[in-house]
Amino acid sequence: MSTRFSGRRPALFAAGLAVLVAAAAAAVNAIPAHASLPSTPSGWQLVWSDDFNGANNTLPSSSNWIIDTGTSYPGGPAQWGTGEIQTYTNSTNNVRHDGAGNLLITPIKSGSSWTSSRIETVRTDFKPAAGRVLRIEGRIQMPNVTGAAAAGYWPAFWALGAPYRGNYQNWPGVGEFDIMENVNGINSVWGVLHCGVAPGGPCNEFNGIGASRACPGSTCQSAFHTYRFEWDRTNENAQQLRWYVDGTLYHTVNQSQVGSYWSAMTSHAGYFLLLNVAMGGAFPNGVAGSATPTGSTVSGQPMRVDYVAVYQTTGGTTPPSSPPASPPASPPPGGGNRDAYTNIQAESRNAQTGTTIYEGYYVGSIGNGDNLRFDGVNFGSPTPLDFVTRAASGAAGGISGLVEVRLDSLSNAPIGSFAIANTGGWTSWREIPANVGSVTGTHTVYLTFTSGQPNDYVNIDWFRFRR
Structure with missing residues (x-):
């Protein structure tokens, strides 16, 4: 979710529509709603997680999450830099545990105004160690609303470079990984990298380097799906970023595509994670071709988050679920490596x-x-x-x-x-x-x-x- 006002994303939208037309509704194994945090996958170790098992009508853990409020960071760009029109609150009307293992983020219309919520992790240091792969994962059901009633809905699960916190003027150089974005109730997930400079630069800002596809089997809106992002440092000079939905790889960005800007987004302390549902703004407006939300947009449809987890590989090798990569050799004594x-x-x-x-x-x-x-x-x-x-x-x-x-x-x-x-x-x-x-x-x-x-x-x- 871009932190600056971005223009239309026609390439992403066209790709998404092509996938929607071509996608077959293949059957998948159903995962029970409100499942617990899954067992740590083989070859990985758990770095951090939140299973959202709080009591009904309680806020997310303050040890894990900061709740953003208002229409901007203090001193940051207006409307969170995206043109979104809602005001974020810390009210349980907008963000709460449901008592059944989920966090709900719910946009609500009151009169002509909208409120919603945006939360970000306290930790800002999510980053793979040299020779490792970092995996950021969330099991999420997008707001279950489609068509005209969904105009303006913009749920997102994403990560921002740590130096952005407290600065708010250094985007996109610090890096942004959009792990899951969706607009207007379309059955599609977008994965996007923002980097470099804006406008233009190696990441084609303000659009970013992105791809999209339909959710496998059930639609993104009607069921939970697992959205995953990997940052692969097993080859330090040929790092890679990867996006998955339900274990299917659909987007890859290589270090060589970013060039000299790669260091600016990877050499700092790491990233913090965000979950939010915005209303309106550059992305949904660009896809719709007009301003959103509209008079037909319905209020009160939550994004449901079952869990968020961060893993790292246990050694300097890539797990079987990821494309193979060569681990770097250990630097020999006096080798100058x-x-x-x-x-x-x-x-x-x-x-x-x-x-x-x-x-x-x-x-x-x-x-x-x-x-x-x-x-x-x-x-x-x-x-x-x-x-x-x-x-x-x-x-x-x-x-x-x-x-x-x-x-x-x-x-x-x-x-x-x-x-x-x-x-x-x-x-x-x-x-x-x-x-x-x-x-x-x-x-x-x-x-x-x-x-x-x-x-x-x-x-x-x-x-x-x-x-």
Whole structure:
């Protein structure tokens, strides 16, 4: 769902209509309504999820979700940047658990005005580790309304780059993955990538790079379907984005299509997820060929969300459900395979003492005497000015320690360090800079950890050098 006012999407609409005409209503195995979160698929590990099992008429968990309100972010573009006409609220009239395992987001008309809801995850760090695949999935029934009565309905399940939160002026460069979009009650799901610059750029903004298809078997409006997005980093120089509905691949974007803009949308901390139902705006208006909603649009048809889950592959290989890709080789000692000036993921360490990988994307259980080793880090020339580390700590009061950088041997003196104590929690991440001594060429880099107490005191997500 674009965060800027976008024009018509004729290519997407034409593709969608072609699929609708050609699609056969093949039978599929029915999945019971209000099913629980499914078992974690083989080859994957669960990173985060919400099964929406709250009591009837309660709001989504504030630990998981932020409820957006009004007609824009503070200081952000009006009408959420899309021309949509509703006002978002935190009322249970617009967003609530139904007590049967679903979250309902319901647009409501009162007089000439519409209200609805939009929620976004508290977490902003959904991103695959190097050599892994990230999978974002939701089981959703779109608002069950079609034809003229559906004019203006715009349900969406999507993700925005973390730097957008609090800035609101850096779209589309930070990236946007539209995992599921639909407008006007059409039996079609759209998957879209927004990136680069607008207008134009590698993602043809404001349209994005998109594709669409009919929902398999039952229509998107009459039944639940599973919408899935994958970000594949198994080949770091040929990454891929993939969109699925009910396990069927229907859209792929390769890193080469985005070119130099790929880094801007992938080198930051990650993405946050959003669920919303907008009314009117550029996309439904463009497909309809006129302003929506209309006098025929009916009120009160909810989008139902059974679950949202984020998974990551358990190793550096792609699971059977995805197209094959070659995992990168581990960088050999002194091989120069790591760029010192891009994020070096902590979990990609070549060796370690005393640490543990958590959720597949960060390293924890770090205390005095522990270390991480990273081989073949190429500093080139000139020398770096400093280094920055994404770290977090939930250590008790009075517990702190140093994070140090050493080159080539654990016995060498640190070339830089910083102290860290409690940051507000073990995943309350901060990007902490520190000065670093002169260094050029290729080296083995050690992160070493020193504390006057035996307690664990820090988690590390990534680090990089800057010049």
